[in-house]
Every structure is written in structure tokens, then in C-alpha cells.
Amino acid sequence: MTASVFFGCTFIAFGPAIALFLFTIAREPLRVIFLIAGAFFWLVSLLLASLVWFISVQISNKDSAAQQKGLLVFGVVLSVLLQEAFRFAYYKLLKKANEGLLTLSQEETMPISIRQLAYVSGLGFGFMSGAFSVVNILADSVGPGTIGIHGDSQHYFLSSAFMTMAIILLHMFWGVVFFDGCEKQRWWAVAAVVASHLIVSCLTFQNPEYVGSLVPTYVILFLMGVWAFYAAGGSLRNLKLCLTCKDKDFLLANHRPR
Amino acid sequence: MYTPRFRNMFAHLSGNVGVLHVLESEENLDWVLHSGLTPPYLVILESSLFTRSIMMKLKNGSSRVAGVAVVTPNANPSQGTSPHTSCPNENTGVYTENYDPTMARCNVTVWNPLGTGLSYEEFDFPIFAMKEDNDTQVIRQCYMDHNRAGNGSTPQYPLCAMQLYSHMSAVTDTATCMRRNNINFSLSPEMVCDPLSDFNVWASTRPLNNTAKGHKEGESVVLAAARLDSRSFFFDIAPGAESGVSGFVALLAAAHALRNATQEAPPPRNILYAFFHGETFDYIGSSRMVYDMEKNNFAVDLDNIHSVLEVGQVGLHAESRLWLHSDPVSRKNSSVNEELILRLQSAASGLNVSVEEPGFSQPLPPSSFQRFLRARPIPGVVIEDHRSAFTNSFYESMYDNAEYLNISYPPDLTPDEQLEYVTDTAKALTEVATVVARTLYIQAGGAESRLGSINADPQMVTRILYGFLVRSNNSWFQQLIPSDLVSHLTDRPTNFYVGVAQQPGKPTLLVQYLLANLTGSTVNMYSYLWVQGAAPPNSTERVGFCMRSAARLSKALSPAFDLHEYTSKDYSTWTESRWKTIKGRIFLVASHELEMLTLGVGVGVLLTSLMLTYIMSSKADILFSSGREPANATY
Numbered sequence: 001m002t003a004s005v006f007f008g009c010t011f012i013a014f015g016p017a018i019a020l021f022l023f024t025i026a027r028e029p030l031r032v033i034f035l036i037a038g039a040f041f042w043l044v045s046l047l048l049a050s051l052v053w054f055i056s057v058q059i060s061n062k063d064s065a066a067q068q069k070g071l072l073v074f075g076v077v078l079s080v081l082l083q084e085a086f087r088f089a090y091y092k093l094l095k096k097a098n099e100g101l102l103t104l105s106q107e108e109t110m111p112i113s114i115r116q117l118a119y120v121s122g123l124g125f126g127f128m129s130g131a132f133s134v135v136n137i138l139a140d141s142v143g144p145g146t147i148g149i150h151g152d153s154q155h156y157f158l159s160s161a162f163m164t165m166a167i168i169l170l171h172m173f174w175g176v177v178f179f180d181g182c183e184k185q186r187w188w189a190v191a192a193v194v195a196s197h198l199i200v201s202c203l204t205f206q207n208p209e210y211v212g213s214l215v216p217t218y219v220i221l222f223l224m225g226v227w228a229f230y231a232a233g234g235s236l237r238n239l240k241l242c243l244t245c246k247d248k249d250f251l252l253a254n255h256r257p258r
Numbered sequence: 259m260y261t262p263r264f265r266n267m268f269a270h271l272s273g274n275v276g277v278l279h280v281l282e283s284e285e286n287l288d289w290v291l292h293s294g295l296t297p298p299y300l301v302i303l304e305s306s307l308f309t310r311s312i313m314m315k316l317k318n319g320s321s322r323v324a325g326v327a328v329v330t331p332n333a334n335p336s337q338g339t340s341p342h343t344s345c346p347n348e349n350t351g352v353y354t355e356n357y358d359p360t361m362a363r364c365n366v367t368v369w370n371p372l373g374t375g376l377s378y379e380e381f382d383f384p385i386f387a388m389k390e391d392n393d394t395q396v397i398r399q400c401y402m403d404h405n406r407a408g409n410g411s412t413p414q415y416p417l418c419a420m421q422l423y424s425h426m427s428a429v430t431d432t433a434t435c436m437r438r439n440n441i442n443f444s445l446s447p448e449m450v451c452d453p454l455s456d457f458n459v460w461a462s463t464r465p466l467n468n469t470a471k472g473h474k475e476g477e478s479v480v481l482a483a484a485r486l487d488s489r490s491f492f493f494d495i496a497p498g499a500e501s502g503v504s505g506f507v508a509l510l511a512a513a514h515a516l517r518n519a520t521q522e523a524p525p526p527r528n529i530l531y532a533f534f535h536g537e538t539f540d541y542i543g544s545s546r547m548v549y550d551m552e553k554n555n556f557a558v559d560l561d562n563i564h565s566v567l568e569v570g571q572v573g574l575h576a577e578s579r580l581w582l583h584s585d586p587v588s589r590k591n592s593s594v595n596e597e598l599i600l601r602l603q604s605a606a607s608g609l610n611v612s613v614e615e616p617g618f619s620q621p622l623p624p625s626s627f628q629r630f631l632r633a634r635p636i637p638g639v640v641i642e643d644h645r646s647a648f649t650n651s652f653y654e655s656m657y658d659n660a661e662y663l664n665i666s667y668p669p670d671l672t673p674d675e676q677l678e679y680v681t682d683t684a685k686a687l688t689e690v691a692t693v694v695a696r697t698l699y700i701q702a703g704g705a706e707s708r709l710g711s712i713n714a715d716p717q718m719v720t721r722i723l724y725g726f727l728v729r730s731n732n733s734w735f736q737q738l739i740p741s742d743l744v745s746h747l748t749d750r751p752t753n754f755y756v757g758v759a760q761q762p763g764k765p766t767l768l769v770q771y772l773l774a775n776l777t778g779s780t781v782n783m784y785s786y787l788w789v790q791g792a793a794p795p796n797s798t799e800r801v802g803f804c805m806r807s808a809a810r811l812s813k814a815l816s817p818a819f820d821l822h823e824y825t826s827k828d829y830s831t832w833t834e835s836r837w838k839t840i841k842g843r844i845f846l847v848a849s850h851e852l853e854m855l856t857l858g859v860g861v862g863v864l865l866t867s868l869m870l871t872y873i874m875s876s877k878a879d880i881l882f883s884s885g886r887e888p889a890n891a892t893y
Contacts, residue, residue, distance in 0.1 A: 004853040004857040009856065010860065012863050015866075019867040019872075144845070145845030149845055149846050157856070158856060232882050233883060
């Protein structure tokens with residue numbers, strides 16, 4: 001659909017992620033490293049899931065459409081479960097690494113907190129997941145035509161881009177909530193993350209009814225965002241302070257360094 | 259699209275995209291050229307609408323036209339039409355202002371009155387031809403489903419569109435592209451165009467020493483000429499049934515008929531059979547041969563030629579009449595011409611065909627003989643089936659095919675049975691070949707008593723016609739050629755466009771091997787050709803054999819390219835552009851507004867998220883302050 005659609009969809013899909021990376025991660029080398037490691041963990045989980053799915057497709061009956069659809073659902077569920085399992089594995093790894101980093105460093109305080117790690121690893125998962133979701137679609141959108149000659153909806157590119165944006169942000173929120181739950185031993189929080197990931201992935205089976213899959217996804221995104229905000233240490237009071245620009249007084253009153 | 263064919267012209271490197279529009283009538287053009295809201299359009303033309311007036315209107319509105327695709331019908335139209343000019347090769351024949359001003363530029367007779375000159379117009383968009391098959395129906399259905407304006411309402415996006423790739427590297431004219439060929443700025447210079455060239459096929463009944471070029475003392479040659487090539491508006495459809503094939507098939511059959519007579523009782527003069535290639539494009543082959551003869555680069559030279567007998571378009575002779583054309587200017591001084599005509603008439607006596615002269619002073623029709631006359635006033639006659647203007651109403655058109663010559667077979671015949679079935683067209687053409695053969699024999703000085711035994715073989719003629727006009731992949735052609743040329747045989751009629759090959763093209767090779775087979779081994783100087791042969795009845799392996807003959811190839815490249823005169827008025831300067839892959843595809847296109855909206859939304863999302871993130875990250879220590887581990891965290 002030409003270059004304008006290509007750039008438009010790229011910015012929609014990766015805009016928030018790029019903004020977050022630029023302003024919060026790019027300057028700190030440690031965060032960059034953990035971001036890339038997080039992306040790598042997601043990639044390994046995808047590799048395992050696709051290996052299992054590939055083998056099962058080969059041994060299945062290729063002619064039966066119902067079986068293939070069933071295999072697809074199985075593949076999606078397996079991939080979600082593997083991603084969350086790898087998120088947990090990454091959490092464990094980071095805990096161990098943090099202790100090691102502390103013994104190596106000469107300062108007394110930890111160079112990076114577990115909360116920041118949660119955010120960074122979630123964003124890493126999001127980047128990689130978004131890339132795999134949308135890069136092929138972006139490559140096709142450069143051509144002169146659009147979807148629809150066989151009757152499909154022509155809003156395919158746009159909805160894929162919005163879905164990808166939602167997924168990237170969701171991964172970030174899930175990362176924060178997940179790590180917070182693990183830290184405080186609140187296993188119901190972890191289960192809620194897994195459940196919401198499953199719901200969002202299975203919602204995509206509604207496509208091409210894009211309204212049916214995008215709207216609930218964005219609702220879940222908003223809810224997850226609020227939960228992650230609270231888990232990261234935000235509160236309504238802080239929000240009000242920021243919005244009414246009373247933050248300077250607040251700082252002085254509490255003698256906190258800026 | 260099954261096999262897109264193209265017309266050389268301007269197109270984008272990445273392919274031309276246009277919204278599909280199936281043209282319903284000439285008035286409907288107004289939508290494409292003026293009132294349609296979603297240009298550029300890619301126009302689908304039914305064959306009945308593929309006329310000069312519609313194409314010229316499309317040409318004038320080419321800013322709104324992205325391309326044209328013509329649906330070629332399975333049967334010929336009833337009305338004759340020719341995309342060639344009405345006066346073919348008018349600048350390179352013998353009738354210039356110097357020779358005879360009253361006869362120049364078709365002043366006396368317009369040879370091709372149905373000619374529209376469409377093949378010589380310059381178009382800024384690609385023009386494809388599509389066969390009438392399933393893919394074409396898919397294209398029409400896509401137009402009906404998405405693009406059709408119903409009841410005055412405009413069609414909404416997304417619209418069905420098509421993209422045609424046929425980028426041509428060369429522009430403007432031959433002089434420009436040949437100059438650009440010679441620009442050597444890189445290690446691998448890119449050629450942008452090539453001269454049209456191929457090979458002429460020639461053979462002689464008494465062998466000529468081909469390595470001793472120039473004048474041959476005591477050698478007097480009767481030149482029997484015919485044209486090999488043809489063309490149409492589109493690139494690889496050039497059946498040329500009446501325009502070219504009828505003539506050279508008659509000459510091939512005549513050569514075959516003369517084989518025994520010239521071996522057992524060889525006449526005093528030599529007979530040189532010449533099949534010229536590239537004649538459609540300002541006499542490439544014949545001008546080259548005359549040039550070679552003048553420069554002593556050929557086995558004989560112009561002084562050795564006694565007379566010329568050319569076989570032109572002879573496939574359509576209604577009422578079995580043939581017309582003998584000769585040049586009024588040169589025949590005034592020649593008695594040889596009168597003798598030749600008398601011999602032709604006596605050769606035709608007793609046969610089912612009558613030969614006459616037109617009866618009034620008329621220039622020669624476009625023929626290779628004109629190039630010989632330009633060099634020397636040689637006596638000669640051109641045999642045609644038209645008295646004045648062409649009877650061929652599809653001259654150099656894609657409809658000039660087997661159906662036009664009325665080559666029809668009874669239903670339910672296998673291809674091999676069709677190959678052997680003697681059609682009426684073949685019988686008629688055999689009569690012509692017999693006349694030509696007998697005349698050549700007498701003209702070469704042979705004895706009259708042998709004339710009765712010189713007869714062309716209708717079986718041979720029908721096989722050759724089948725092979726060139728219906729299907730070249732048949733059992734007889736397979737026997738005549740070597741095994742490495744078998745892949746050249748197809749299940750379709752042969753394409754006679756001259757092309758740019760450095761090697762001999764497919765029709766050239768087929769004619770060479772045919773001529774070799776039909777004239778067989780005569781005497782000393784030979785070319786040796788190894789051919790596949792047939793498989794004996796009880797085995798599947800073919801038994802090959804070596805054919806010794808005097809059939810040879812001589813280069814047919816216009817002398818203008820050897821002399822580097824790219825604007826020459828004397829010689830043909832046709833070139834063909836180099837091109838990249840030819841293909842096409844259809845899809846839907848979205849409206850420009852939706853694309854811009856997407857871009858706008860994307861930029862908006864990016865800017866918004868940049869702003870929000872900046873704000874949040876600068877206020878982050880306030881926002882995320884509660885519930886923090888005391889004093890350990892840095893954030």
C-alpha cells in the first residue's frame with residue numbers, strides 16, 4: 001500500500017516502544033543489556049514453542065482443516081505458557097545476577113533495582129514479540145496494493161499495527177506485575193498475568209472481526225496499565241501532585257534529592 | 259495472466275499500477291480520459307475496440323492511462339485490420355524521388371489500404387495482450403465486483419487495480435540508444451538496445467565455393483527469393499501466414515520439386531534460393547546481402563545475377579489467379595524480363611492456376627527484389643496473389659494466421675493425422691510451387707522436355723504449413739533437426755518476429771534444416787548437419803543421420819550498424835530496446851486519503867508517546883515514590 005502506509009503502521013506499532021527506549025533506557029548501558037537479554041529469552045521461548053508445533057503439524061493429518069485449526073489453538077496456548085515460563089526463568093536469573101553484581105560493585109547500593117529490571121525485561125519481551133508479529137506485515141505493506149481482492153477486510157495493516165502496539169505495552173505491564181508478584185510471593189498476581197495473556201492471545205482468533213479482538217485487548221491493556229502503575233509504586237495522590245504541578249513543593253517538604 | 263505479451267514502450271521500473279477499467283464502448287472512454295475520479299486507469303480492451311481511434315485517444319490522455327491490456331479473441335474478426343503502415347517500407351525500397359517521382363510513396367497504388375500505422379506509434383504506457391481464458395475472466399470479475407460504477411454512483415475504495423511490468427531501457431531513437439550503449443563508465447557497461455538481426459538462409463542447386471568471396475567468373479545465377487519474417491503489434495505473436503509463410507513455403511516446395519531435375523540434368527545456370535529475414539523492418543536481410551555482394555563479401559556478386567524471381571504473398575489466390583509484378587522503369591530496357599514472363603505463363607499452362615500481368619504500369623509491391631534494383635537494373639518478377647492493393651486484410655497483424663488461410667482439418671484427428679492431412683490450402687499452394695519450380699528450371703536454361711516431371715509434392719506442402727502455422731512440435735520436424743534444437747519446438751504456431759538474437763532464431767533454423775532436407779546432397783561444397791531422424795518401428799531410439807547439403811546461413815544485420823550510420827536513409831536502422839522481466843498482477847488499491855490518514859495517525863502516535871514518555875520519565879521519581887524500599891534504591 002505504498003510507503004505512507006508502511007511508515008504509518010511502523011510508527012503506530014513501535015511508537016510507544018521507541019519513545020520508552022529513547023527516554024528511559026538508551027542512556028543506561030545496564031538497562032540496555034538487560035533489555036536485550038530479555039528479548040533473547042522471549043526468542044528462545046518462541047523457538048521451543050515453534051519446534052513443538054512444527055513437529056506436531058508434521059505428524060498430523062494435513063488434510064483435515066479442523067485438526068489444523070485445533071493444532072493452531074494448541075500452538076498459541078503452548079507459546080503463551082512457554083513465554084510466561086521463560087519470564088519466570090528470567091526473573092530467577094536476574095535475582096541471582098543482582099546478588100552477583102552487588103558483590104562485584106564497589107558501591108553499597110544495587111546499581112539497578114528489581115523494579116527497574118521488571119520494567120526493562122517486560123519491554124524487552126515486548127520488542128521481540130512485536131517484531132515477530134508485525135515485521136512481515138510491514139514488509140508487504142510497502143507494495144502498491146492492499147488486502148481485499150478475495151473479500152478480506154482492507155483494514156488488516158492498521159489493525160495489525162494497533163494490536164502490536166497493545167501487545168508491546170502489555171508485555172511491559174505484565175513484566176512489572178509478574179516480578180512484583182514474585183517478589184511479594186503473591187502467586188495469584190502471577191496467575192492473573194498468565195490468564196490475561198492467554199485471553200489476549202485467544203482474542204486474536206476473532207480476526208478478521210477486528211473490533212471484537214482490538215477493543216477487549218485495549219480494555220485489558222488499560223486495566224493492566226493501572227495495575228502496573230500501582231505495582232511500580234505509583235498512587236493517585238502522586239498523580240494528582242504531578243498533574244497540578246505541586247511536585248516542587250512536595251520535594252522540598254520531604255527533603256528528597258532530585 | 260497466462261502469457262502476457264508486450265509492446266515496446268515506456269513504463270516505470272517498478273511497474274505501472276492503474277485502477278482496472280473494462281472499456282465498454284468508445285463513448286465510455288470519456289470516463290477514463292476525463293470524468294473518472296481515480297486515475298490512472300488500466301484499460302482492458304476487447305479486441306473489437308482495439309482500433310486506431312481509441313488507441314490514439316488513449317495516447318493523448320496518457321497522463322491518466324497507466325496501461326492497456328487487450329483481450330485477444332479465439333477467432334479472427336470479420337473486418338480486416340492491419341497495424342502496419344499503408345505503404346510498407348516506403349523509404350527503403352527502390353522508388354525514391356530520384357528513381358521515379360511518380361511512383362514514390364505509393365502514389366500509384368496504396369499497397370496496404372487497411373493499414374492504420376498503429377505499430378509505429380509511440381505509447382507512454384505498456385500494452386499487453388491476454389488470451390481469452392480463466393485468468394482474463396478473473397480480471398473482468400474483479401472489475402465487476404469492485405470498480406463498476408452502478409447507477410451513476412462513483413465506485414468506492416478499495417478498487418481493483420493491475421500492475422504491468424515491462425520496463426524498456428532504451429528511449430528516443432536508435433542514434434541515442436546506440437550512443438548510450440557506447441558509454442563505458444563501468445567495468446560491465448549496460449547495453450540499452452540491440453539492432454534487429456538474424457540470418458538469411460540460402461542455398462544453390464550447384465554448389466558455390468563459399469570461402470572464395472566476390473565475383474565468380476562464368477557463373478550466372480537465377481535468384482529465387484522469398485521473405486521469412488513477419489510481425490504484429492505485439493511482441494511474440496507474429497504468425498505471418500499470408501504475409502510471409504505462404505511465400506517461403508511455396509519456394510521451399512519448389513526447391514524440393516527441383517531436386518531431382520537439377521541433379522540428373524543440371525541446367526547451365528545456377529539457381530540460388532534465398533530466404534531473407536528482417537524484411538518487415540526496412541529490408542534488413544536483403545539490404546545486407548546486396549551490401550555484402552557489393553563489398554565482395556558473398557559467394558557471388560551482383561554481376562553474377564542473371565535474373566530474380568521472387569515469391570510474395572501467394573496464399574489467398576481467389577479464383578486461382580496469380581499476378582506477375584515487374585518494375586516498369588527497368589523493364590523498358592530489358593528483354594530478359596519479357597522472356598521471364600513468357601516462361602512463367604507457359605509453366606503455368608496445364609495447371610490449375612493462371613498467371614497474368616496487372617495490365618497497367620504499376621511499381622513493384624514491397625519486396626526484397628527492390629533492394630537489388632536499387633543497386634543494379636536486374637530483370638525480375640515478383641509473384642503475388644493481388645493485382646493491385648493487397649488482398650491480405652490482416653497484413654502483419656496477429657490475425658494473419660492459419661484460420662485466415664482457411665487451413666482447416668476435419669474434427670477428431672490426432673496431431674499426427676493432422677500433419678499428414680492435405681488441406682485445400684496446401685493443394686493450392688502446391689500449384690503455385692510447381693509453377694515457380696518449372697519457371698526456375700527453364701529460366702536457368704533447362705530443357706523444356708523435363709518440365710512435365712517437375713511437380714511439387716502436396717504432402718510436403720501440407721506438412722510444412724502445419725509445422726509453421728499450427729504446431730511446430732510434430733513428428734516430421736522432430737526428425738529433421740538435431741537433438742539440441744528439440745527444445746525450440748513448441749505446441750504453438752511459430753513466431754516470425756526477427757528479434758535481436760546473435761544466434762539464428764528458431765524459424766531461421768527450421769527453414770535451414772528444411773531446405774537442407776529438401777534440396778539434399780547435390781555436389782561438392784557442403785554444410786553438414788546432423789539431424790535426429792525417426793525411430794524405426796520396433797524401437798524407441800531415434801536413428802540419426804547426417805544431411806549433406808548446400809543450405810547455408812548468411813548474416814542479416816543491417817549495413818547501417820557496420821557503417822555506424824545510425825541515421826541512415828538507405829539502410830534499415832531498426833533496434834529493439836533491452837527489457838527486464840515482463841509480468842503483471844492484479845490487486846486492490848486503497849484511497850490516497852486512507853493512506854495519508856494512516857501515516858498521520860502513525861506520526862501522531864509517535865509524537866504523543868514521545869511527549870508522554872518524556873513527561874513521565876522526568877517526573878518519574880514523584881510518580882513512583884510510594885511503596886519504595888527505603889534508601890537502598892537509587893530511583
